[in-house]
Amino acid sequence: MAELTTFARPYAKAAFQFAQEKGELSQWSEMLALAAVVAEDAAFRKVLSDPALTAEQQAQAVIDVCADKVTESGKTFFLTMAQQKRLVLLPEVSALFETLKAETENSTDVLVVSAFEMSDAEQEKLATALKAKLNRTITMSTEVDKSLIGGLIIKAGDMVIDGSVRGKLAKLAEAIQS
Incomplete structure (x- = not known):
């Protein structure tokens, strides 16, 4: 668990900083929470770890399932995570994002x-x-x-x-x- 948090932390911080700068904390919170639920699904985990799929295909799968909740910058974020083989970390990224958001909002x-x-x-x-x-x-x-x-x-x-x-x-x- 600690190792997953270590890998997820930079993504959560980057997403948080971007969302805060753009004034989109709530939107990113919803988007990451939905993506986290999707990534936790046992069947979808197989998609995220399927070596036959490209990073773009894996990212697109997340984007397609999350549909209208994903912003253009969110699509870029998911693609970046997919290219680094980190989409399985979405639940940890979402949890860390929420922690950062809660600290900011006191x-x-x-x-x-x-x-x-x-x-x-x-x-x-x-x-x-x-x-x-x-x-x-x-x-x-x-x-x-x-x-x-x-x-x-x-x-x-x-x-x-x-x-x-x-x-x-x-x-x-x-x-x-x-």
């Missing part, structure tokens, strides 16, 4: 996993608290995982706050065993 995506469905008021209160703690604009999504028993797990970037009953029981069991 925002972060937060995933809240709870044992039970959270009300709108609870979600709003938690989003306000997280915004104050992280000093960023928050985009929050929620999931329900009954195995947590109670409490929450909050994931924001590389930060994880485990306030679940399951997590506390695991810590207690670990403390007892040591």
Whole structure:
């Protein structure tokens, strides 16, 4: 994974700088996200790694599937990646692009996993608290995982706050065993 990120980083930075200069961050974000989904598809991965296809054909396959979301500069970008045999890195490029975009916009995506469905008021209160703690604009999504028993797990970037009953029981069991 670290190796893929290392190869993907220059492409993500170049795409981000270009999109930022042109004022097209949202457009590039959508285009790269769609291309990433396409590149993650098992059947399409075979197309991207098929040695019988030229770089132009592989790039054109991505462009054709993404259709109206691809700009002229996006076509050039995909062709450049194809010529370097890097189209398989599109998911990593998209993720790194989104990280750069979030840093610039001073925002972060937060995933809240709870044992039970959270009300709108609870979600709003938690989003306000997280915004104050992280000093960023928050985009929050929620999931329900009954195995947590109670409490929450909050994931924001590389930060994880485990306030679940399951997590506390695991810590207690670990403390007892040591």
